[in-house]
Amino acid sequence: MSKIRVGVDIGGTFTDICIMDSAGGIITKKVSSTVDNYARAISEGLAEAFAEHGIGAGEVAELLHGTTVASNAILELKGARTGLITTRGFRDILELRLLRMPRLYDLMWEKPPTLVERSLRLEVDERINAKGEVVRPLDPAEVEAVLDRLLAEGVEAISVCLLHSYANDVHERTVRDIIRRKAPGMVLSISSEVLPEIKEYERTSTTVINAYVKPVVGRYLKSLSADMRRIQLNAPLLLMQSNGGLTPAEVAAEMPVNIIESGPAAGVIGAQSLARRAGFNKVISFDMGGTTAKAALVENGEVSRAEEYSVGGGIMIGSRLMSGAGYVLKVPAIDLAEVGAGGGSIIAIDAGGAPQVGPQSAGSLPGPVCYGTGGTEPTITDANVVLGYINPQQLAGGSIKLHAEKSHAVLAAKVAGPLGLPVEQAAYGAHLVAAANMIRAIKAVSSERGRDPRDFALVAFGGNGPLFAAAMARSLGIRSVIVPPQAGVFSSVGLLHSDVEYHLSRTYRQHTGALDLAELVAAWQALETQGRARLAADGFTPEQMRLRRFAKLHYRGQAYELSVPMPEGPITEATAARLDEAFGDEHERTYGHRAEPGEPVELVSLNLFAGGRLDTPGGAKAPAVIAEQAPPTERQAYFGPEHGWMATPVLQRGHLAARDWIGPAVIEEYDCTCVVPPGLRVRLDPHGNIAIESAPAR
Template sequence: MNSIRVGVDIGGTFTDIAIMRGDGRVITKKVSSTVDDYARAISEGLEEVFAENGLGAADVVELLHGTTVASNAILELKGARTGLITTKGFRDVLELRLLRMPRLYDLTWEKPPALVERYLRCEVDERVNARGGIERPLDPAEVEAVLDRLLAEKVEAISVCLLHSYVNDAHERMIRDIIRRKAPGMVISISSEVLPEIKEYERTSTTVINSYVKPVVGRYLNSLGGDLRRIGVTAPVLLMQSNGGLTPAEVAAEMPVNIIESGPAAGVIGAQSLARRAGFDKVISFDMGGTTAKAALVENGEVSRAEEYSVGGGIMIGSRLMSGAGYVLKVPAIDLAEVGAGGGSIIAIDAGGAPKVGPQSAGSFPGPVCYDLGGTEPTVTDANVVLGYINPRHLAGGAVKLDAAKSRAAFTEKVAAPLNLPVEQAAYGAHLVAASNMIRAIKAVSSERGRDPRDFALVAFGGNGPLFAAGMARSLGIRSVIIPPSAGVFSSVGLLHSDVEYHLSRTFRQITGALDVPELAAAWRALEEQAMAKLAADGFTPGQIHLRRFAKLHYRGQAYELSVSMPEGAIDEATAARLDAAFADEHERTYGHRAGPGEPVELVSLNLFAAGRLDTLRNAKPAMPAPATAPPAQRDAFFGPEHGWMPTPVLQRGHLAGREWQGPAVVEEYDCTCVIPPGMTVRLDDHGNIAINTGAGP
C-alpha cells in the first residue's frame, strides 16, 4: 500500500487537492468548487486524482482540510438560532460592542446586527466578583424559567457568558448541567471553556460565535464524512485552525470558533515551511485566489499571530487600531490582512466615473466573461486575458476553456468605452487598481506593524498571486519574489506541512515588579498539563509534543496588550525582568517608543502553544522540474504606456532550470500563471522555486 496524506483547500472558485506520497512527492489537482455542497467537490476530486495516479482510497492515512464553511455562515448570517444567558445588567453587551467606528467620516455606516436578537438574550440575577468570590448565588429555578423561555422560541443553540466566570466558572457549569438535563442534545457553549479571559464583549462575542456556527459545522463535517466513506476513505480528518495548527474534526465540531478563518491559514504555514527550507528569515506571504487576496508575515521563522480579529467587516485587519466593523473573535489567529480582490472580482465604473475592482465577485459560476458560462461583467481575469498575461485559450491544463474575444468585447463595452480609452489601457488601469487594493493588505501586515516591507521577500501563491506579485513587489521596494512549486494550489500543499496544535490561555493579572513566582509557575504547570493531556488523547507521545509559552502584557492603564515569548525553563525571580525587557522591545517595535524603566508593566494573561509533530510523511521533496526541451512559445503582452505591447516568451518552469531569463516573460503552469515585467530577471533556485529579482531597492 502507498501511504499518502491528502490536503484539501476549498476556495470560492476552485477546490485544491494536494497528495503527498510516502516518497515525499506531491501530486496536485484543481477542480471547480460545488457551492451548493462543498463536500461533493472533495469526494469527486479525490476520485479523479486517485484514478489518474493509480492510488486507492485505502492508501489515505490522513486527510487535512481547510474550509470556509464557518466564516460563510457568519458572512451570510445563516448560522443557528442562538440564545444567550448572561449576568443581570449585561444583556446588551453584544449591541454596545466596543463603541468603535471603523469608518470615521461615514455617517451612513451601520454596525452589523447582533448574532443573538435582543429577545433571545436573557439575564440571571447572579454575581461573581473579580477575585472569584460569589456575591449573589445562582438560583436554579430562575435558570429553568429562562431556559423554558428560550426553548419556547425554538433556539438551536445556547451560549452562557457570566461576569468573571474566567476566575470562577461554578455558575456557568451549573447552567450547563441544567440545560443538559432539561434539553438533551441542545448545542451549548460556556465562556469559561471557549475563552477563559477578561473583557466582556470579546468573551461574549467569541462564545456566541461558537454556538452560532456549531450546528452548521457539525452538519458539514457529517456530510463530508459520509461522502468520504462512500468513496472508501476512512482515515482521520484534521481541520486547519485559524491559528495555523491542525485539530481533529471531532474537536473542531465542538469548538468551531477556532476554524473560522481555516481557509487562508494553510498557505501561510506553507510559506513558513518554504522560508525555513530556502533560508529566508523574513517573508511576506501573498495569496490571491478567485475572490480575495490575503497577506501575512513570517518573521525569523515564526508566523505573526493576532490575539483577536473580526469576521464580516470587509478588509480583515487583525487586531489593528481601525476595527469594529465585523464580529470579534478573541482567539489566536494568523495575523492576516484580506481584501476583496481576486481573479473573479468584478470591474465596474463608480458614480464618479473611476474604475473600481470588487468586492463583488463573479465566483466560479458564472465566473469571468472569458469562462463563457453566462458571465457578462468584466473581471480581473478578463483584464489579464486582454493584456495577454493569461493564456487566451484555456486554464488548468485545458480543463477550463477560455474565450478571449468575449473578454475583450465586454471590457470594451463596460470599461474602456465609458472611460474613452483604448481597451488595453483600460485593462491595464484595472490591473493597477487591483494591485493597489492588494498592496493595502501587504502594508497592513508590514509597515502598519512597524516592519519595513523592503526587508522581506514576497512569497506569492494562489491562482492569481504569481501574476501580480512582481509588479506589486517593485512598487513596494521589495527585491525578491518567490513563487513555489504548485503555487496555484499552495494552500492545500501548506496543509501537508502543518502540525496538530492547541492554543490555551488563562487570565493572570499581576504587576511584573511584584510577581508571585510560585503562583505563576503553578499556572503554567496547569496549562501545560492540560495541553499534554489533549495531545496525548490525539495519539502523540511526549517526545512528539512541543510547548511554547507566551504572555500578554501592557503598561498599567493601557487597554490593549502585546504578546511576547516567555523564557524557556523554570520560572524564577529573573522571569519578571526578562518579561519587562521583551515587552519594552516589542512595544517600541510596534509603536515606535517605550516607557521609562519606572513605568509599571502588567502581566494580563498566559498563552500556551502546544504542537504535536509527526516527522513521518511530512517532508516534501523539492519539486525540481526537468529542463524543458521544447522552445518557448510567444505572445504579445501589454505592459503599460511606457512599454506598450511587447513580444513575450511564454515559458514552462523547466525553461528556467540552469539559466536566468530577462523580463518580460510569462511562466505558464497547470495551476497558475507568473508574469515577469520588463526590467526584472527570473531563475529557478535550488528548491524548485521561481526566484524573481525585481531590481528594486539599493
C-alpha cells in the same frame, strides 16, 4: 506509494488538492468549488485524482483540510438561530461593542447586525465579582424559565456568558447542566470553556460566534465524512485552525471558533516552511485566489499571530490596527490582512465615473465571463485575458476552456466604453486598481506593523498571486519575489507541513514587580497538564509533544496587551525582569516607543501552545525541472502605456533551468500563471522556486 497524506483547501472559486507520499513526492489537482455543497468537490476531485494516478483510498493515512465554511456562515449571516444567556445588565453588550470605528469620520457607517437578535438575549439575576466571589447566587428556577422562553422561540444553539466566569465558572456550569438536562440535544457554548479570559465583550462575542457556527460546521463535517466513506476513504480528518495548527475534526466540531479563518492559514504555514528550507529570514506571504487576497508576515522562522481579530468587515486585519467593522474573535490567529480582490472580483464603474474592483466576486458560478458558465459582469480574470497574461484558450491544464472574445466584448461594453478608453487600457487600469487594493493588505502587515517591506522577500502563491506579485513588489521596493512549486495549490501544500496544535489560556493578573512565583508555577503546570492530556488523547507520545509558553502583558492602565514568549527554564525572581524587557522590546517594535524604566508592567494572561508533531517528510520534493523539449512560444501582452503591446515569451518552469530570462515573460503552469514585467530578471533557484529580482538592492 505508502503513507500517503492528502491536503485539501477550499476557496471561493477552486478546490485545491495535494497528495504527498512518504518520500515527499507531490501530486496536485485543481477543481471548481461546488458552492451548493463544498464537500462534493472534495470527494469528486479526490476520486478523479486517485483514478488518474492509481492510488487506493485505503492508502491514505491522513486527510488535512482547510475550509471557509465557518467564515462564510458569518459573512452571509447564515449561522444558527442562537440564544444568549447572560448576567442582568449585560443583555446589550453585543450592540454596544467597543469604542472602535473602522472609519472615524464616516457618519453613514452602520454597525453590522448582531448575530443574536435582542429578543433572544435573556438575563439571569446572578453576580460573581472579579475575584471569583459569589455576590448574588444563581436561581436555578430562573434559569429554567429563561431556557423555556428560548426553546419556545425555536433556537438552534445557546451561548452562555456570565460576568467574571473566567475567575469562577460555577454559575456557568450550573446553567450548562440545566440546559443539558432539559434540552439534551441543544447545541451549547459556555464562555468558561470557549474563552476563560477577562474582557466581557470579547468573551461574549467569541462565545456567541462559536455557538452561531457550530451547527453549520457540524453539518458540513457530517456531509464531508459521508462523502469520504462513499469513496472508501476512512483516514483521520484534521482541520486547519486560524492559528496555523491542525485539530481533529471532532474537536473542530465542538470549538469551530478556532477554524473561522482556516482557509487562509495553511498558505502562511507553507510560506514558513519554504522560508526555512530556502534560508529566508523574513518573508511576506501573498496569497491571491479567485475571491480574496491575503498577506501575512514570517519573521525569524515564526509566523506573526494576532490575539484578536474581526471577521466580516470587508478587510480582515488583526487587532493592532483600528478595526471594529466586523465581529470580534479573541482567539489566536495568524495575523492576516485580507481584502476582497481576486481573479473573480467584478470590475464596475462607480458613481463618480471611476473604475472599482470588488469586493463583489463572480466566484466559480457564474464565474468570469470568459469561463462561459453564465457570468455577465467583467472580472479581473477577464481583464488579464484581454492583456494577454492568461492563456486565452484554457486554464488548469485545459480543464477550464476560456472564451477570450467574451472577455473583450464585456470589457469593451461595460468598462472601456463608459471610460472612453481603448479596451486594453481599460483592462490595464482595472489590473492596477486590483493591485493597489492588494498592496493595502501587504502594507497592513508590514509598514503598519512597524516593519519595512523592503527588508522582506515576497512569497507569492494562489491561482493569481504570481500574476500580480512582481509588479506589486517593484512598487513597494521589495527586491525578491519567490514563486514556489505548486504555487496555485500552495495552501493545500501548506496543510502537509502543519502540526496539530492547541492554544490554551487563562486570565492571570499580577504586576511583574510582585509576582507570586509559587502561584505562577502552579498556573503554568495546570495549563501544561491540560495541553499534554489533549495531545495524548490524539495519540501523540511525549517525544512528539512541543510546549511553548507565552504571556500577555501591558503597561498599567492600558486597555490592550501584547504577547511575548515566556523566558525558557524555571520561573524565578529573574523571570519578571526578563518579561519586562521582552515586553518593552515588543512594545517599541509595534508602536515605536517604550515607557521609561520603572513603569509598572502588568501580566494579564498566560497562553500555552501545545503542539504535536505529525510524521511529515522533511520537505516536499521540488518537481524534476528539466528544460522542455518544445521551445518557448510567444504571444502579445500589454504592459501599460509606457511599454504598450510586447512580443512576450511564454515559458514553463522547466525553461528557467537552462538560463536566466529578462522580462517580459509569462510562465504558465498547471495551477497558476506567473507574469514577469519588462526589465526584471527571473531564474530558478536550487529549491525549484521561481525567483524574480524585482527591485535593486538598497
